[in-house]
Amino acid sequence: xxxxxxxxxxxxxxxxxxxxxxxxxxxxxxxxxxxxxxxxxxxxxxxxxxxxxxxxxxxxxxxxxxxxxxxxxxxxxxxxxxxxxxxxxxxxxxxxxxxxxxxxxxxxxxxxxxxxxxxxxxxxxxxxxxxxxxxxxxxxxx
Ligand code: HEC
Numbered sequence: 001x002x003x004x005x006x007x008x009x010x011x012x013x014x015x016x017x018x019x020x021x022x023x024x025x026x027x028x029x030x031x032x033x034x035x036x037x038x039x040x041x042x043x044x045x046x047x048x049x050x051x052x053x054x055x056x057x058x059x060x061x062x063x064x065x066x067x068x069x070x071x072x073x074x075x076x077x078x079x080x081x082x083x084x085x086x087x088x089x090x091x092x093x094x095x096x097x098x099x100x101x102x103x104x105x106x107x108x109x110x111x112x113x114x115x116x117x118x119x120x121x122x123x124x125x126x127x128x129x130x131x132x133x134x135x136x137x138x139x140x141x142x
Contacts, residue, residue, distance in 0.1 A: 025071035058112035
């Protein structure tokens with residue numbers, strides 16, 4: 001895992017900080033996106049819905065949604081991060097946005113367990129909205 005993380009962003013400045021918090025959280029976010037994207041294709045009818053595959057995606061996303069936050073350590077605002085200073089200036093709002101995501105991925109798992117697209121679609125939409133709204137507030141452009 002460590003070797004993978006080290007080589008993941010070879011075109012970016014090397015993360016020489018102890019424990020590489022920026023590299024680690026970025027890798028988790030990328031994995032979130034990789035998990036979410038195929039689910040979005042299914043919800044939009046562009047890929048076939050397979051109940052078990054969708055459910056494992058939802059479960060993986062729920063797990064991933066808990067993982068990046070521990071890597072936003074107080075001393076981890078350094079390049080190549082895209083995190084805005086607000087992450088550190090407004091910690092309770094940042095935590096709230098994390099909880100919203102976690103809550104919505106929990107709902108997504110429940111919807112996926114039901115196997116009912118009419119529940120899955122809005123649940124997935126909610127997750128996507130929570131990604132976006134946190135990015136608007138806490139992630140800057142490069
Ligand atoms: C609580 C806030 C928050 C939520 C919710 C959130 N993100 Fe992010 N995301 C961030 C921040 C902050 C960064 C910038 C991290 C950095 O560069 O240090 C980021 C970065 C990313 C990146 C870029 C990683 C890279 O390599 O630069 C991706 C992709 C991403 N998020 C996907 C997602 C997806 C998909 C979701 C929803 C399932 C999500 N995020 C939910 C805050 C959030």
